[in-house]
Each structure stands twice: as C-alpha cells, then as structure tokens.
Amino acid sequence: MKAYDLMAAFGAAGQAAKPPTVYRALDFLEKQGLAHRIESLNAFVACRRGPVTHSAAFLICDCCGLTAEIEPATGQEVADLGARSGFQVQSLTIEAHGLCKACQV
Numbered sequence: 229m230k231a232y233d234l235m236a237a238f239g240a241a242g243q244a245a246k247p248p249t250v251y252r253a254l255d256f257l258e259k260q261g262l263a264h265r266i267e268s269l270n271a272f273v274a275c276r277r278g279p280v281t282h283s284a285a286f287l288i289c290d291c292c293g294l295t296a297e298i299e300p301a302t303g304q305e306v307a308d309l310g311a312r313s314g315f316q317v318q319s320l321t322i323e324a325h326g327l328c329k330a331c332q333v
C-alpha cells in the first residue's frame with residue numbers, strides 16, 4: 229500500500245488532524261513496523277527488525293541518551309490477555325529508563 233492510499237484510507241479524520249509531513253511520514257513508518265515511537269523522548273527510532281509489527285522494549289539511558297531495542301517476552305502475554313477480553317493488540321512499546329553500562333561508573 230502506498231503512503232497516499234494509506235492517508236486516503238484515514239479519510240476525514242486523517243485530514244482534520246493535518247500533522248506536519250515529516251510526522252506523518254514517521255507515523256507511516258511506524259505503522260509499517262519500520263520505526264518505533266518513544267513517547268517519553270518524543271522521538272522515533274528506526275527498527276532493524278521490520279517490516280513485521282512486533283512488541284519492543286527500549287533501554288533508554290537518561291545520562292547519554294543511548295537507546296537499545298530489545299524484544300520483551302511480555303509482548304505475547306499482553307497480546308494474549310488483551311485477546312481474552314476481545315482486544316486486538318497491534319503494537320506494544322515499553323520504555324525503560326536508567327543508566328547504561330558506561331554511565332554507571
């Protein structure tokens with residue numbers, strides 16, 4: 229599906245929001261599973277695992293800003309628990325803040 233078609237699929241709601249083009253492009257990449265949004269940093273990071281949508285956890289160093297992506301085992305658990313109440317989980321992002329190895333010394 230091309231970006232244009234995807235935007236058209238959003239219809240009136242997508243047009244009403246009118247986010248900046250860059251943001252829209254990043255949002256598109258996120259939906260394609262090629263990037264993750266880190267809410268607490270208000271940032272996007274490219275995902276090397278794409279284009280499959282998957283749960284992801286980020287280890288974020290509050291000192292140097294280093295971020296590392298790991299795949300949490302809890303992703304499947306959350307999906308299963310959601311499914312039990314009829315909820316379809318499409319993405320899950322966990323943000324873990326702390327200090328990386330280099331910043332602990």
Ligand SMILES: [Zn+2]
Binds near residue numbers: 264278297
């Ligand atoms: Zn990823």
Ligand SMILES: [Zn+2]
Binds near residue numbers: 291
């Ligand atoms: Zn650090």
